[in-house]
Amino acid sequence: MTSVFGLWIYLSTTPLFWLTVTLLAWLAADALAKASGRHPVANAVLIAATIVGALVLGSETSYRTYFDGAQFIHFLLGPATVALGIPLYRNRALVLRNLVPMMAALLAGAAVSIGSALGIAAALGAPRDVLASLAPKSVTTPVAMAVSERLGGQPSLTAALVILTGILGAVMVTPLMNALRMTDFAARGFAAGLAAHGIGTARAFTVDSVAGTFAGIALGLNALVTAVLAPMVLGLF
Amino acid sequence: MVLGFAVLLVCQLVGEIASRGLGLPVPGPVLGLVLLVAGFAVWGRGRTDAEVAASPAARVGDGLLSNLGLLFVPAGVGVIQYGGLLKAQALALALALVGSTALTLAVTVLVFVGVSRLMGHRAADEAPDNRGDAA
Numbered sequence: 001m002t003s004v005f006g007l008w009i010y011l012s013t014t015p016l017f018w019l020t021v022t023l024l025a026w027l028a029a030d031a032l033a034k035a036s037g038r039h040p041v042a043n044a045v046l047i048a049a050t051i052v053g054a055l056v057l058g059s060e061t062s063y064r065t066y067f068d069g070a071q072f073i074h075f076l077l078g079p080a081t082v083a084l085g086i087p088l089y090r091n092r093a094l095v096l097r098n099l100v101p102m103m104a105a106l107l108a109g110a111a112v113s114i115g116s117a118l119g120i121a122a123a124l125g126a127p128r129d130v131l132a133s134l135a136p137k138s139v140t141t142p143v144a145m146a147v148s149e150r151l152g153g154q155p156s157l158t159a160a161l162v163i164l165t166g167i168l169g170a171v172m173v174t175p176l177m178n179a180l181r182m183t184d185f186a187a188r189g190f191a192a193g194l195a196a197h198g199i200g201t202a203r204a205f206t207v208d209s210v211a212g213t214f215a216g217i218a219l220g221l222n223a224l225v226t227a228v229l230a231p232m233v234l235g236l237f
Numbered sequence: 238m239v240l241g242f243a244v245l246l247v248c249q250l251v252g253e254i255a256s257r258g259l260g261l262p263v264p265g266p267v268l269g270l271v272l273l274v275a276g277f278a279v280w281g282r283g284r285t286d287a288e289v290a291a292s293p294a295a296r297v298g299d300g301l302l303s304n305l306g307l308l309f310v311p312a313g314v315g316v317i318q319y320g321g322l323l324k325a326q327a328l329a330l331a332l333a334l335v336g337s338t339a340l341t342l343a344v345t346v347l348v349f350v351g352v353s354r355l356m357g358h359r360a361a362d363e364a365p366d367n368r369g370d371a372a
Contacts, residue, residue: 022314026307045306049313056314063318070311076301077308079245081266082252083298085273090286092274101352109345117337124329134333138341141312142264160319161334163312168338176339182346187353191345195338202305212302218345220267227262 012061018052018069025051038206040174045199046167077198081140084201084216091213098186098214105187106218109194110225113138114233122237131237133157135230137165140197143223147230162197169196170203185211193218241293245301248272273298 011017029047036042056066067074088095095102117134126134132153136144141162148158173192182188189211192200197219205212251272253265261268273294281289289295301308316323323330 022310023307026304026310030306045309045313048307048310049316052310053314053317057317063315066314067311070314073308074311077312078249078266078269079242080298080301080305080308081264082245082248082269082273083294083301085248085270085277086295086298087302088270089274089277089281090290098349098353100356101349104352105345105349108348109341112344113337113341116340117333120336121326121329121333124332126326126329126333130326130329134330137334137337140264140267143262146262154322157319157322159312160316160323161330163309163316165334165338166309167313168334169342172339173342176342177346180343180346182350184350184353187346187349190349191342194345195341198305199309202309205302205305216270220263220270223267224263 012059013065013068015069015072018056018061018066019072020069021055022048022052022070022073025055033206040171040203043167043170043203045170045202049167081198081219084213084220087209087213088217091210094186094210095213095217101187102190102214102217102221105190106194106221106225109191109218110138110222110229111233113195113222114226114230115236118233118237129153130157132234134161135234136226137161138169138195138197139223139226140219143227147227151231151234163199166196166199169200173200173203174207186214189214190218194222197222238293238297241295241297244276244294245269245273245298248276 025048026044029044029051032047033039033042033044056063114135117137118131121131121134129152132151133148135151135153136147136158139147139162141159144158144162145155149155169192173188173196177188177191185208189204189208192204192211193215196203201212201215201219204215248269249266252268255261255268256263256265277289
């Protein structure tokens with residue numbers, strides 16, 4: 001019996017184990033999402049993170065130990081962000097044609113994202129540091145954490161809020177767009193990337209490649225605009 | 238595959254150096270994205286889009302993008318660390334996230350489509366929604 005326990009001690013601390021668990025959880029979650037016909041609620045990121053999170057918590061593994069294995073996947077976010085340039089180049093004619101609507105939607109969307117989050121949280125009595133942590137919730141994690149820190153927030157709380165916003169946006173976007181009778185996939189994708197950064201973009205790519213392209217553009221542009229706008233909007237509260 | 242991956246990493250590395258070196262608010266990978274598009278624009282001159290799509294960088298990049306969701310799983314699992322922080326302000330944060338995300342999605346798409354219509358062009362892939370009436 002000690003050998004089984006010893007084996008677990010070895011396995012649970014090696015990067016190989018948690019890396020494999022993450023990949024298997026993703027394959028299962030993606031198969032489930034596919035089987036549901038890509039139903040918005042059956043979001044593969046949400047399902048996989050829930051499975052792995054439950055295993056990490058249940059086995060009393062520290063997140064640091066888990067991340068020793070998962071960092072190899074996490075690292076690929078950087079080159080994947082660079083790779084968003086590929087569909088952007090491929091659809092450059094369509095992108096150029098939509099430049100003005102994109103800029104207008106960018107400014108309006110970024111202002112509403114920060115302003116409405118702060119307005120709701122402030123009305124419910126959230127303290128100042130929580131507001132500062134919440135302001136950049138729609139942008140990609142590294143930018144959001146840097147903005148939060150500059151505003152006097154807690155960067156680690158921001159990281160969690162960013163991920164939750166991404167999952168919420170990815171789950172909400174399709175039913176909301178259908179309810180609004182929006183059929184322009186460039187506009188739908190742009191909204192997904194602006195409100196829900198990379199997780200919204202991942203969702204957009206599973207729906208339509210043009211939507212994914214515009215989501216990728218919105219993700220990049222909103223990182224820029226929110227870094228400038230968040231301190232100004234927070235100043236109003 | 239190695240060449241394609243190297244191209245993406247070089248773009249990211251140069252973007253990272255520029256972002257940190259110049260203290261820009263744009264993260265390195267986003268600058269790397271701009272660099273990659275500029276690179277394709279130069280390299281793609283005189284080449285067809287099919288040739289560009291078959292380039293090593295494009296093939297590796299498409300592979301990464303087709304599994305983009307997977308790359309967010311480690312960060313998603315990270316939320317478990319902040320249970321206490323989130324619980325302290327659970328109601329305010331939950332309503333702020335849900336309300337603000339829905340509002341942001343709606344305003345962004347409506348402004349995009351509204352300005353697009355004001356400019357008089359129907360988006361290329363917009364399907365006519367009154368086909369029934371016309372028939």
